[in-house]
Amino acid sequence: MQTQLADFLKSSPQGQQAEAILRHCVHCGFCNADCPTYRLLGDELDGPRGRIYLIKQVLEGNPATRASQQHLDRCLTCRACETSCPSGVEYGRLLDIGRNLVEQQVPRVWHQRLFRQVLLFCLPFPSRFARLLAMARLCRPLLPPRLKNKLPLPQPAGVRPARRHRRRMLLLEGCVQPALAPRINTAAAQALDRLGISVVDAPSAGCCGALAYHLNDQQGGLDAMRRLIDAWWPAVESGVEAIVTTASGCGVTVKQYEELLRHDPAYAQKAARISDLAKDIGEILSTEDLAVFTPKPRRIAFHSPCTLQHGQQLNGKVERLLIKLGFELTQVADAHVCCGSAGSYALLQPTLSGRLREAKIQALQAQRPELIATANIGCWLQLQETAAVPVVHWIELLTAEAE
Template sequence: MQTQLADFIKDTPEGREAEAILRACVHCGFCTATCPTYQLLGDELDGPRGRIYLIKQLLEGHDVTEKTRLHLDRCLTCRSCESTCPSGVHYSRLADIGRHIIEQRVPRSGAEAAKRWALREFVPRADVFGIAMKAGRAVRGLLPAALKEKVPDARPSGPWPKPRHARRMIALAGCAQPAMAPSINAATARVLDAVGVSLVEQPGAGCCGAVRFHLNDQEGGRDDARRNIDAWWPAVERGEVEAIVMTASGCGVQVKDYGHLLAQDPAYAEKAARISAMTRDVSEIVAAEGEKLQELLRTRRGEAVAVAFQSPCTLQHGQQIRGVVESLLTTAGFTLTPVRDGHLCCGSAGTYSLLQPELSKQLRANKLAALGEGGATMIASANIGCMTHLQAGTTTPVRHWVELVDSRLNGFPL
């Protein structure tokens, strides 16, 4: 696509990156068919090709309005379009650049600005989020429906094995997950302990930065990344840990991108690239220990459970990890049911479910219908945001897949 970027952006790193992405797009429209918002709204401007065109206009200095911003707001950043695109167009990076600029050109006001400010300020703070979650559980019945569904029931997390192996890895605790489902990292620690790896959480690390970054506080998101790097770096530098393990695929896609996000920061560029290179989704770690896992599970088969796996967009499109979790669940003796349109987003998408509730609910209803078609009695996922969002719309239990493997391996109840 031919572009003539405006002076304000053309000689900047963002401008050069945006121009390369725009040039790669041949306008074929293959991506449109797999875009969830295009499928729901039927408007070219609510699909990837239309949004690319809108961002091109923005970067060329043309007038943009609240309508332009709305079409970009409706994008889930699910990256289904990237998986489909035959030309390798890195849409999500272009969207980040476009959103950052439109936020300045068409600023928000009133309730919309206040809502985004509150999400940016409170969600990434694990301590504040933890207190809010406890308070929310205490007064759950009094909360408005939109908030009530963000407060999952508390479940016991079980023991965290003491570090006893020479092989060590760091787990990201994150911001929302420790308060919503501490059982996920504890189950991961038990599964990894069983295959000979001790998992530790490093004090000082917190939110991966995705919340603030995707609410257009991009510098705030980078600060979160720097704080995590500072917390992890001493153990990494001393060679004490093999990997940084992500149990939420939404965080994984962000941390794997630290190298790119901090590439212009001379103090952090090298460290960020190393951290990204050693970051793995927990499924990649467990799959690498597949033989040990298989051996351990040989004598620990439980009752047959039919499971539908919802592969989060951040896992299958963001990290391009497909089929790995499905294979691990099969190894653990679960029966996987087929899931129609598995490439489509469930509507959670970080804070999207709070900012675009109507579209989010439609996508959830569609996803739950698809997940239920094979008769599953359990839904598995790989991201806390998707889990909470889906659970609010169904009585079928929704669990992280690693909790299912842990239940087979260690007998911990689901």
């Protein structure tokens, strides 16, 4: 796709990158078949090809409109289109560039600005979010069912193993996960301990930057990435083997640090090192001896998050691990389609998100599994709201011994 960049973009890194991405697009439309919003709405502008045209127009200097902003907002950034694209178009990166340009040109209405500011104030800060969640849980009996179901019941964190092994890895704790589902990180630490790996603490580590970056506060997102790198760097210099992520949404972002900070002279090399060390917990376990685990066999429907299968291109890795460990996995129709969580999308686009969740729950429960397992806190939160069976992170299953 030929593009004539506007003068103000010709010498910018974002403009040059966007132009290079657009050159790979051949207008084939294969991407639309796998796009959740195109499947729901049937509008070309709510599919990847249409959104690419909208972004191209802005890159060429045409003024952005509120309508074009809405079509870009409706994108889940699930990146299923990248998996199906025969030309290797980096749609997710192009979308970030396009959204940022549109945000600069189209002021949002006051209530949209306020809601986004509230999300940015609350969600990326673990202690702040934990306090607000505790307050919301106190008010839970007074809430209507629709809001009550969005608040999972408190769960015990469990006991983390002491640091006792020569092998060491960092664990990305996350922003909302420690408060919403603390068992996940504990289970990951316990699983690593059984493999002879100790988790190294980084007390000042915070948000990975994904939320702010994808809400078009890209500078705020990059600053969060730099702070996380600073928090991790002493452990990196001391020789940790890996940075383990249990939330695939955070994992895909950390793996992109090298690209996102490559023009920062102070952080480019460090970011590249962090991205190289970042591994999903499934990647870690796939190279280890699993004989130390004797989990209870269960019949499971596994939901592979978009950030795992499309973002990190790890489709099938966790499924193979679970089968190897003796779990029975049910067949899930349209397993490549998003559940509708997509970070803050479930809050910003509740109608579309709800329709996607309804279809996903139906597919996951079609063969009557005992439980649903997933690999991302956002998907866990989205699915547990209406699922008829328990929803867990798959790593929790490994430390539940066979009866």
